[in-house]
Amino acid sequence: MTLCTLTIQQAREGLRAGQFSSVEMTREFLARIHELNPVLNAFITINDVEALAQAQAADERIARGEDTPLLGVPIAIKDVLSTRGLRTTAGSRILENYTPTWDATSVARLRAAGAVFLGKTNLDEFAMGSSTENSGYGVTHNPWDQTRVPGGSSGGSAAAVAADLCCAALGTDTGGSVRQPAALCGVIGLKNTYGRVSRYGLIAYGSSLDSIGVLAKTPRDAAIVLSVMGGRDPLDSTSVDTPVPDFAVAMNGSVAGMRVGVPSEYFIEGTQADVTTAVRAGIEQLRQMGATVKEISLPNTRVALPVYYLIAPAEASANLARFDGVRYGLRVPGEDLIDTYSRTRGAGFGAEVKRRIMLGTYALSAGYYDAYYIRAQKVRTLIKQEFERAFEEVDIIAAPVSPTTAFKIGEKVDDPIQMYLADVFTLPCNLAGICGISVPCGFDAAGLPIGLQLLGRAFDEAAILRAADAYQRETSWHKKRAGDRA
Amino acid sequence: MEYEIVIGMETHVEQNTASKMFCQCSAEFFGAEPNTHVCPTCLAMPGALPVINRRAVENAMMIGLALNCKIARHTFWERKSYWYPDLPKGYQITQYEYPIAYDGYIDIDVRDSASGNWTEQSYRKRVRIRRAHLEEDTGKLTHIGGSSFVDFNRAGVPLIEIVTEPDIHTADEAYAFLSALRDIVRYLGVSSGDMEKGAMRGEPNMSLRPIGTEPFGTKVEIKNLNSLRAVRDSIEYEVKRQTEVLNSGGKVHQVTMGWDDARGVTVTQRDKEEAHDYRYFPEPDLPPLDVSEEWFESVRKRVPELALSRQDRFTQTYGLSAYDAVVLTRDRAVAEYFEIAMGGIPARAKAAANWITGELFRLMGSAGVSAGINAVKASPAQLAELIEMVENKVVNINTAKSVFEEMFATGQGAKAIVDAKGLAQISDTSALDKAVQDALDANPGQLKGYLAGQDKLFQFFVGQVMKATKGKGNPQIVQGLLKDAIEKRRLSV
Numbered sequence: 009m010t011l012c013t014l015t016i017q018q019a020r021e022g023l024r025a026g027q028f029s030s031v032e033m034t035r036e037f038l039a040r041i042h043e044l045n046p047v048l049n050a051f052i053t054i055n056d057v058e059a060l061a062q063a064q065a066a067d068e069r070i071a072r073g074e075d076t077p078l079l080g081v082p083i084a085i086k087d088v089l090s091t092r093g094l095r096t097t098a099g100s101r102i103l104e105n106y107t108p109t110w111d112a113t114s115v116a117r118l119r120a121a122g123a124v125f126l127g128k129t130n131l132d133e134f135a136m137g138s139s140t141e142n143s144g145y146g147v148t149h150n151p152w153d154q155t156r157v158p159g160g161s162s163g164g165s166a167a168a169v170a171a172d173l174c175c176a177a178l179g180t181d182t183g184g185s186v187r188q189p190a191a192l193c194g195v196i197g198l199k200n201t202y203g204r205v206s207r208y209g210l211i212a213y214g215s216s217l218d219s220i221g222v223l224a225k226t227p228r229d230a231a232i233v234l235s236v237m238g239g240r241d242p243l244d245s246t247s248v249d250t251p252v253p254d255f256a257v258a259m260n261g262s263v264a265g266m267r268v269g270v271p272s273e274y275f276i277e278g279t280q281a282d283v284t285t286a287v288r289a290g291i292e293q294l295r296q297m298g299a300t301v302k303e304i305s306l307p308n309t310r311v312a313l314p315v316y317y318l319i320a321p322a323e324a325s326a327n328l329a330r331f332d333g334v335r336y337g338l339r340v341p342g343e344d345l346i347d348t349y350s351r352t353r354g355a356g357f358g359a360e361v362k363r364r365i366m367l368g369t370y371a372l373s374a375g376y377y378d379a380y381y382i383r384a385q386k387v388r389t390l391i392k393q394e395f396e397r398a399f400e401e402v403d404i405i406a407a408p409v410s411p412t413t414a415f416k417i418g419e420k421v422d423d424p425i426q427m428y429l430a431d432v433f434t435l436p437c438n439l440a441g442i443c444g445i446s447v448p449c450g451f452d453a454a455g456l457p458i459g460l461q462l463l464g465r466a467f468d469e470a471a472i473l474r475a476a477d478a479y480q481r482e483t484s485w486h487k488k489r490a491g492d493r494a
Numbered sequence: 495m496e497y498e499i500v501i502g503m504e505t506h507v508e509q510n511t512a513s514k515m516f517c518q519c520s521a522e523f524f525g526a527e528p529n530t531h532v533c534p535t536c537l538a539m540p541g542a543l544p545v546i547n548r549r550a551v552e553n554a555m556m557i558g559l560a561l562n563c564k565i566a567r568h569t570f571w572e573r574k575s576y577w578y579p580d581l582p583k584g585y586q587i588t589q590y591e592y593p594i595a596y597d598g599y600i601d602i603d604v605r606d607s608a609s610g611n612w613t614e615q616s617y618r619k620r621v622r623i624r625r626a627h628l629e630e631d632t633g634k635l636t637h638i639g640g641s642s643f644v645d646f647n648r649a650g651v652p653l654i655e656i657v658t659e660p661d662i663h664t665a666d667e668a669y670a671f672l673s674a675l676r677d678i679v680r681y682l683g684v685s686s687g688d689m690e691k692g693a694m695r696g697e698p699n700m701s702l703r704p705i706g707t708e709p710f711g712t713k714v715e716i717k718n719l720n721s722l723r724a725v726r727d728s729i730e731y732e733v734k735r736q737t738e739v740l741n742s743g744g745k746v747h748q749v750t751m752g753w754d755d756a757r758g759v760t761v762t763q764r765d766k767e768e769a770h771d772y773r774y775f776p777e778p779d780l781p782p783l784d785v786s787e788e789w790f791e792s793v794r795k796r797v798p799e800l801a802l803s804r805q806d807r808f809t810q811t812y813g814l815s816a817y818d819a820v821v822l823t824r825d826r827a828v829a830e831y832f833e834i835a836m837g838g839i840p841a842r843a844k845a846a847a848n849w850i851t852g853e854l855f856r857l858m859g860s861a862g863v864s865a866g867i868n869a870v871k872a873s874p875a876q877l878a879e880l881i882e883m884v885e886n887k888v889v890n891i892n893t894a895k896s897v898f899e900e901m902f903a904t905g906q907g908a909k910a911i912v913d914a915k916g917l918a919q920i921s922d923t924s925a926l927d928k929a930v931q932d933a934l935d936a937n938p939g940q941l942k943g944y945l946a947g948q949d950k951l952f953q954f955f956v957g958q959v960m961k962a963t964k965g966k967g968n969p970q971i972v973q974g975l976l977k978d979a980i981e982k983r984r985l986s987v
Binding site for chain 2: 089090096098103106108109110112207208209210211212214215216242243244245246322323325326328329330331332334335336345346349369372373374377381
C-alpha cells in the first residue's frame with residue numbers, strides 16, 4: 009500500500025525512474041478505493057476501465073521518454089466538472105443519467121498533462137453545502153472519524169486525499185468548498201484566484217464566485233496541478249490572461265520578510281477554542297520563521313455571509329434553470345409542460361438546492377432586486393476594496409479556515425443557518441475574488457485536524473503557496489495520517 | 495367617435511453572421527436538418543459558457559448608427575429568466591438596462607403602400623427610435639399530433655431588437671417604417687431582412703385614443719406577421735375591430751393577438767393581464783462590454799450612405815426622377831454600380847440610370863442572375879466606357895445595346911468588343927457624313943441625275959461612300975445619311 013501515500017512529486021520521480029509503473033500505481037489506488045469507498049463514500053463514480061487504459065498509455069509515453077507534469081499520476085475529480093465519457097452528476101439525482109461528451113477545460117488540461125482519472129468524487133448537490141450531507145448519493149464520511157462529516161462541498165475530494173485514495177483531487181470553491189473540507193480532513197486545499205482557472209465545464213453554482221481548486225497532500229503538489237490547469241481559456245470570457253508561473257519552482261522556501269496580516273474579525277467568539285489556539289500557534293510559527301506579523305482589521309467580514317447568501321443563490325436560481333428535463337438528465341412527465349417542469353425539478357433537486365433557488369429567485373424579484381441583489385453587490389465591492397487596502401500593508405492574511413473542526417453527521421442538517429456559518433471565514437475570499445489556501449496546523453482535543461487559512465492577493469498564489477510550503481516543512485501536522493486512526 | 499391610432503413598433507432583426515451570438519456554431523439555420531448546428535453552449539449543457547461574437551456587436555452598432563442612435567460606450571449583458579422548452583438555458587442573454595444603441599430616429603417616406611408610388615398624399619416623417627439592443631434567438635418548436643419537437647439550430651443566433659417611440663399613426667406608416675428598416679439592414683449587409691423567412695419580425699404595439707386626448711388607450715400587441723402586407727392589413731383589421739368595440743361601449747383588453755394570414759383576421763393568443771417578472775440581472779459569465787474610441791471609429795467607417803440619403807442626392811444633384819432614384823437605391827450594390835457607371839458626371843446620370851434599369855435589369859432577368867448585380871460580369875467601369883462611346887458617337891445606341899449584351903455575356907470591355915468586331919464604323923456618323931459629302935461633291939453629275947429621278951443612282955452613292963470608308967460603313971447608316979444629305983441639297987439647289 010506504499011504507492012498510495014505518495015505525493016505527486018514523489019510519484020513522478022518514481023515513475024520517471026521506473027521504480028513502478030502508472031498501471032501498478034493505478035491498480036493499487038483502485039483496489040484501495042474499492043476497499044474503502046463502501047465505508048467513506050468519497051467517490052460517486054469509480055473510473056476503473058478508463059483509468060487503467062490511461063495508466064497504460066502513460067506508461068507507454070514514459071517508456072518513450074516523455075515527461076509531462078502529471079504523466080501517469082492518479083487524480084480524482086470532483087463530480088461537478090464535466091468529464092468526457094464519464095458520468096457527471098453534480099451530486100444531483102437530476103443528472104443521475106448524464107454523461108458529457110466533452111471535458112471541462114481544467115479536466116482537458118490535466119488529461120493533456122498525462123493524469124489518470126480514478127473517478128468522480130462526492131459533493132453537496134451542485135456544490136451547495138458544507139458537509140456533503142446534501143449529496144444525492146449519500147454523505148461522505150470523514151476518514152479521521154467516520155461519524156463525522158468531511159466538510160463540503162468538495163468533501164469527497166478532501167476525504168479521498170486524506171484517505172490516500174488518490175494523489176490529489178480537483179475541487180471547486182464558491183464560498184469555501186475547497187478550503188473548509190481540506191481543513192476538516194487535514195489536507196492542503198488551494199482556492200485559486202477568480203479567473204485563474206477556466207470555469208468552462210464547471211457546472212455553475214454562483215458564476216461570479218465559483219473557482220476551481222486543488223486538494224493535495226503538499227502545497228507543492230497543489231502548485232503543480234495549478235500550473236497545469238491555470239491560464240486564459242478562450243471558452244471562458246472571465247478567465248484572465250495573466251501569466252501562469254511554474255508555481256512549484258517559484259516557491260523559494262522562505263517566509264523571511266513576508267508581511268502577514270491577522271484580521272481581528274476572524275478571531276471571534278463562537279469559534280472552537282482549540283481552533284483559535286492552533287491557528288494562533290501557526291501564525292506564531294510563521295513569525296518565528298521570519299515573517300512579520302501585523303494585526304489588521306477587515307470590518308466588513310461580518311456582512312460577508314448575508315451578502316454571499318444573496319449573490320450566490322441569485323446566480324444559482326438562473327444557473328439551475330437549464331435543468332428542465334428537456335435536453336438531458338431526469339424527466340418526470342406531467343399533465344402539461346408546467347407540470348412536467350415541476351415534477352422533474354421536484355424529484356430531481358434536493359431540499360437545500362430548492363431552498364437556494366427560492367432564495368435567489370426572491371432576491372431577484374421585481375420590487376426586491378434593488379434592496380437585496382443590488383445592495384449586496386455594493387457591499388461586495390466594499391469587501392473587495394477592504395482586502396485591496398489590507399494587501400497594501402501585508403503580503404498575505406492568516407486566519408482560521410472554519411470555526412469548528414469536523415462536526416457530527418446530522419448535527420446541523422436541520423439548522424441551515426448553523427450550517428451556513430461553517431463558511432463564515434472562507435466566504436469573504438470568494439466575494440473579493442482573491443486566492444486562499446488551507447494548511448494543516450494542529451488537532452483538536454478529539455484528534456480532529458485544524459486548518460490554517462492563508463489568503464493572498466489576486467493572482468498571487470505564489471505567495472500563499474510559498475508560505476504554506478515553508479510552514480509545512482517546519483511542522484509535522486501533515487505527517488499524521490487519517491489512515492493511522494482508521 | 496373618431497380615434498387616433500398610436501403604434502410603437504418592436505422589431506427583431508435576425509443577423510446574418512457566420513456564427514451564433516455566444517458560440518461558434520453556424521448561424522445558418524434556415525433549411526438545415528434539425529439540431530445539427532448545436533454545441534454544448536447553445537444547448538446549455540451543464541458547465542458550458544458563452545463567448546461574445548464581436549461581429550454581432552459591430553452589426554448592432556452599425557444598425558444603431560444607421561438609425562441615428564447614440565452608441566453606448568459601456569454596456570453589459572443581462573439574463574432574462576423565463577421558462578420555455580425552446581429556451582435552453584432557462585434565461586436569454588440580452589441587454590436591458592444599457593442597450594448598445596439608444597435615442598435615435600429614422601426618416602421614412604410614407605408612400606401609397608399598395609403601389610409603392612409617391613402620390614399627392616405621400617409625405618416624409620420621422621419616427622424616433624427608443625433603443626436597439628442585442629440578444630440571442632430561441633430554438634423553434636414544432637407540434638405534430640400530440641407531441642412537440644424542438645430544434646435548437648436557431649438557438650443563439652444573434653438578434654437585434656429595435657423599439658420605436660409611439661410615433662406611428664397609420665398602417666401605411668407602419669408599412670413604410672418596416673420597409674425602410676428592411677432596406678437599412680440590407681444596406682448594412684447585417685441581415686437578409688426577409689420577413690417571409692422570419693429574418694425580420696415586426697410586432698406593432700397599438701392602441702386607440704379619441705382624437706385630441708392625451709392618455710394612451712389599452713395596448714394590444716400583434717405577432718406572427720410574416721410580411722409587410724400582413725403588418726399593414728393586421729393593423730387595419732385591429733383598428734376596425736377596436737373602433738367597433740369602443741364605439742359599442744366595450745373595453746379593449748390588453749392582449750397579444752396573432753395574425754391569421756389566410757383568414758385575414760387577428761386571433762387572441764395570450765392574455766397579458768399578469769405581468770411577467772423576468773428577474774433581470776447582470777450576466778456573470780460575460781465581462782461588461784467597453785466600446786473603445788478606436789473600435790467605434792472602425793465600425794462607424796463601415797456604415798455606408800443609406801438609401802434615403804442617396805435617393806435625395808440622386809434626385810437633387812443628378813436630376814433623376816423620384817422613381818429612378820428609388821429603383822436605383824433599393825439595393826446598395828445597384829446604387830454603387832450606378833455611381834461608378836455615371837462616374838460622378840451629372841449629365842451622364844440619366845443615361846446610366848436607363849442602362850441599369852433597362853438593359854441591365856432585363857438581361858439579369860432573362861439570364862436568371864439571382865446573386866444580384868455584383869455577380870454581373872460587365873463591370874460598372876465598363877458600362878461607363880460604353881456610355882462614353884455612345885456620347886462620343888463612337889457607337890449608336892442600338893449597336894451599344896448589342897455591345898452591352900456581349901459585355902454582359904463575356905465580361906469583355908466595351909472598347910475591346912467594338913474594336914474586335916470593328917463596330918465603331920457603324921455609328922461613326924461624323925466620319926461617314928464626311929464621306930457622304932465628299933461623294934456628293936465629287937459626283938455632281940450623278941447627283942443631278944438622281945435628283946432628276948434616276949433612283950438607281952442612289953446605290954452608286956452608297957458604293958462611293960463604302961469605297962471611301964474602305965468597306966466599313968454601315969449601309970443602313972450610310973443610306974440614312976445619304977438620304978438626309980441629298981434632301982438638304984435638293985432644298986438648297
